[in-house]
Amino acid sequence: MVDNKLLPKLSQNFLEILEDEEYYDITIEVGNDPNVKIFRAHMVILNYRSSYLRRILSTNKKKNDGTLTCIKLPNISPEIFHIILRYIYSGKLFFEEYDIPYIIKILTTANELGLQELTPFIETLLIESQKDSIDQYFDLIYQLSFENNSFLELQKYCNDIISKEPNKIFNSPRFSSISEKLLVTIIQNDNLQMNEVQVWKHVVDWGLAQNPELSSDPKNWSKEDFNTLKNTLQQCIPFIRFHNLTSKEFSDSVLPYRKILSKELYENLLNDFLDNNYKPVKKSKPRIIEKRIDSKIITFQHTVLISKWIDRLEFTDNIKNLYEFKLLYRCGLNVRGRFHEICDNQPGTVIIVKLKGSNEILGGYNPIEWKNISKYSPTKDSFIFSFKNKDNIENHILSRINEEEKAIYNGNNGPSFGDTDLRIFYSEGNLNNFGIKCIKKSYEKPIIVEMHDIEEYEVFKIM
Structure with a gap:
């Protein structure tokens, strides 16, 4: 040998x-x-x-x-x-x-x-x-x-990456140059982790990029302009799951381009969104993303980004661990005061907060256990964050702990991070005193200005 x-x-x-x-x-x-x-x-x-x-x-x-x-x-x-x-x-x-x-x-x-x-x-x-x-x-x-x-x-x-992180291609500076065949393949993917309205917007953007002579505002378009975009997107439109949009999404993002839809499709959608009793002839099945997380506040895309932060990765990094977010507790107007009863002694939790009358989301990650002891608990791995608009995960603030000794505050009300960096407060029996205080002290940077009312918050166990 x-x-x-x-x-x-x-x-x-x-x-x-x-x-x-x-x-x-x-x-x-x-x-x-x-x-x-x-x-x-x-x-x-x-x-x-x-x-x-x-x-x-x-x-x-x-x-x-x-x-x-x-x-x-x-x-x-x-x-x-x-x-x-x-x-x-x-x-x-x-x-x-x-x-x-x-x-x-x-x-x-x-x-x-x-x-x-x-x-x-x-x-x-x-x-x-x-x-x-x-x-x-x-x-x-x-x-x-x-x-x-x-x-x-x-x-x-690449299919696995695109399913989990579609923005890797949609936000690429070369997105407009991808082939029609590739775009159709992407939007056909049942596992695409993206809201349907965002998929539609990206498809329209791609179509406009193929026709630079078209203005960005369809209000100024002629019949020929609409036909141009219609011809460009004719292979893509059948794979957009319009029935999965909300009425507002349909009104804001699809109606301005209604002339590029076939008459049959447009009438079907119009009836679907205007008549609650209407049963569409052919309703598109939802993407798997919509069933992956039990939350009224965040989507699967948020969980992907938070999973990256837990592993100390950046927004553009490939995800290493796609953690499961198991709902432990949801606190709204009629369910208060049970946070410690349900969530204490559970290491690895994420708090998600929806502000009242706003599209903003706040939150924090606690890798250690919550306790009802009115004392601080140290950790070097906690962080807090905010999303300016829940529909755009790119517009976010991530703030990691600076003062480890005060990373987590185990108060007798809701979950709290730092001295006053993110602190939920309310008084027993007082439904009007339910809010959040965010004053930078123990974490790297402020995630929002001062004090706000809360609509509801959720606590997830990271699995």
């Missing part, structure tokens, strides 16, 4: 064969003018290393008159082919030398040349070793994976 320690020498010898100017029997013209390069190689090696080149060589038999066989590869970059050819001979590739776009070019070329062992290797490399870098070029990788069904591992990986 040959020791693997001997293989580097074999690899080096094959590279020397490639670089030798005496024994080659084939030339390969790679690229297009003005970027063309001629490579010398050996038919026997190419024949056994590349299924694509084997097919080409089978139609270019070696001539008996001593003339060299010559093949052309005009659609391949000479720089990339140089790397691939050295790999064909040596079995070596040093990916740490290249950035993600360059690795993608190597991957597509390896696949085109039929290097069956290299293609899945690069896919695995991207998924397992380049996760941090992938985010920057996620839209490019996602589009690549769907343009070629050879990249099934990348396709599966």
Whole structure:
């Protein structure tokens, strides 16, 4: 049995064969003018290393008159082919030398040349070793994976990411350049963790980007303008789940574009949103997101972001642990005073607060247990947060603990964080004195100004 320690020498010898100017029997013209390069190689090696080149060589038999066989590869970059050819001979590739776009070019070329062992290797490399870098070029990788069904591992990986974090592609600066086929694939996904009105808005934005001559305000559009957008989005509209919108969402976000909908669809939707007793002819099924969390305040998207914060990740990072949010307690107008009874001695909880008469959400994460002892409890892992608008998770404030000794206050009312950084208060039997105080003292930054009335709050156990 040959020791693997001997293989580097074999690899080096094959590279020397490639670089030798005496024994080659084939030339390969790679690229297009003005970027063309001629490579010398050996038919026997190419024949056994590349299924694509084997097919080409089978139609270019070696001539008996001593003339060299010559093949052309005009659609391949000479720089990339140089790397691939050295790999064909040596079995070596040093990916740490290249950035993600360059690795993608190597991957597509390896696949085109039929290097069956290299293609899945690069896919695995991207998924397992380049996760941090992938985010920057996620839209490019996602589009690549769907343009070629050879990249099934990348396709599966990207599908999983998109389901959980659709903003990775919707908020990409290159979103408007993705293909119609890819956009349809995304919005068909039953597991897409995004409210339907946001899906619709992104689809409209994509359609407008394909037609830059259209103004952003449909009030000023002509019949031709509406027909232009209608034709652009004709493959996408059937996969928008309009029946899952609220009446207000339909009125605000769909009605202005009603002329791009078919007459049948528009009348069906109008009846659905105006008549509570109306049963639509064909009602779209809801996305799975709507059943994933028992909350009147937050959506699955909020839980994804809070899960990242628990793991000390940033907004744009890939999620590591998608925690389950199990509802322990919901406190509204008619249910007060049972927080400690239900939530004490439960480590790892998230508090979510809905402000009265506002679209803002506040909250906090307590990794340790709540106690009814009127004392502070220390921890370095707690944090508080706010969302300016519950429908836009990007507009948020995250504030981590500065003064660990005062991270959690175990008062006899509701949950409290810090000295007065986020403190819920009320008096027993007094329904009008139910509010929240937020004055920065123990945490990094203020999450809202001063004092507010509360509509309700929820407590979740993190599983």
